[in-house]
Amino acid sequence: MLDLKAQHEPLKEEIKSVLKEILDSGQFVLGPNVESFEQEIASYCNVRNAVALASGTDALHLCLNALGITSGDEVITTPFTFIASAEAITYVGARPVFADIDGDTLNIDPARIEEKITPRTRAIVVVHLFGQPADMKEIMDIAGRHNLRVIEDCAQAFGATYSGAPVGSMGDTGCFSFYPSKNLGAYGDGGMMVTNNPDIYEKVRLLRNHGTVGPYRHGFLGYNSRLDEIQAAILRIKLRHIDEYNEKRRGIAKLYSSLLGGAVRCPVEPADRVHVYHQYTIRTPLRDEVKKALESRSISSVVYYPLSLHMQEAFRYLGYSEGDFPESEAAAREVLSLPIYPELEPEAANLVAETVLKALGA
């Protein structure tokens, strides 16, 4: 599904040299690379502030905490996402409330949000799934009408834009993951929160380091969610190439869509959005047959996600049942993500598409 060695190869001398500097400096956790990386991300995302954290999951958790979301509160999110989007809501004691998705974009359907709002609803966690920006205008309008906070889960969408605005810059906060397989990937775990709100910024900065307000003085209880210098330095190098990486993903997506359009449901790209194709996800009722055909030619493909979150054992306590989110359940039956990464050769993408078409008898 991806080739991290191929991405490392052209960067390896530069990376070795920054690693040497860091090993010689003896400063490993937080430090000049982390600070510069925060400024570079804030500038890239066109926001005032960024706080580097240990993971994308932590970014969601600390943002929910900083926004004052707590036990008894409800937070609306999509049932069709990686579990961390909803799991983070439970970390602050709040209850995830799902709203069904739009079958074309696979993102939360704004038309399904309002019916889920109760007097306890405090926020919406919007996920830009697979690199596709969600319907931010409609979502921000709903949030404004009901006085809800909006947290953007941008873990899969670094570099995506909506009407020219970078994802992460439209809600109250944006949360990124630098897990190695993400579009901007570290060589270990990492995350970032971005915001234009100075209070949220200050709160998350303190939360990441035990609420430390001075030497061994703690204003409140926090966490250990610091980013290390090695990851920050590597990410700074990769950040300079991210637009080129995303452009290459978009080129492969375009090729896939031109070859597969008509035979399967391809990702859509509304005119005002830049999708960065963390995944290229097709839909077909013959998904399992297509997957087998790819396997027989040693081509990987992955079902992201085989089970809607409301059907997960871990969320059984929420009391949902089958049929509650028909669009999300249908997606779970039909989706298949094909190999996509910047270094994927067009000939390889051609072979993938050819195999898919053959499996469908198209």
Ligand SMILES: *Cc1c(COP(=O)(O)O)cnc(C)c1O
């Ligand atoms: C990867 C991911 C996360 C979590 O990020 P980590 O850095 O792995 O903690 C959250 N949400 C989504 C949608 C993700 O894909």
